[in-house]
Amino acid sequence: PDLDDWFKAAGITQVVLAGIQTNMCVETTARMGGNLGYDVLVALDATHTFDLTGPNGWHLTADELARASAVSLHGGRFARVVTTDQLLAAVRP
Template structure:
């Protein structure tokens, strides 16, 4: 029998992204971490499962290497007692980890995914969640990304990348939702 509540998957809410911003990289969705805090509070109040994902960089230059300050989780999104932390070394939280095993063991069918960045680890984790048969919900206002330059040298805004990523995932891999919708749905499940 499926678990009655969804699980919250919090992807890579780490200080490295603050360091990128401090170095001049521009991001979208400045309120994303506040929405993640809202989701964490709602899931904790509901007793719903929460899984924290951390990225561990392997390249010498990575700001996500465990010995660097960027590896640490942002204080606002820090795990609390009993909430597992799963460390990954690639984009997907399902590769090289026991995340799928843990979810299946608890009969969790629905995943609410948030974190950073929209078009990298969040997208890859969401695609795999959908491919693995989970009911994946990606929280559009609880994720963010950065401006990027494409292979042709053309600049792409974080807003455009975010929107296109959500469009690519919508329907086939996940439902695109807001934090408010998820919180209202959790409240309805508790009644």
């Protein structure tokens, strides 16, 4: 099914993301959502990733990768990167 069509038919304009892996699935979903015009919020402390080694032996820790994703998403205006506490505060009466 086309999730974008389903969301639009249901009047959904905002998406909150959490999950694994911050720098892969979460970041890709946030970028796609932002590109499609959704108000995307990424609860960074509700995501997780793992250390990675890339070319030339470059190594980034999970924390470094998560921060890089947060900067790319927030700075690139694909999503608003927030904490779980900020999300909960926004929906509490």
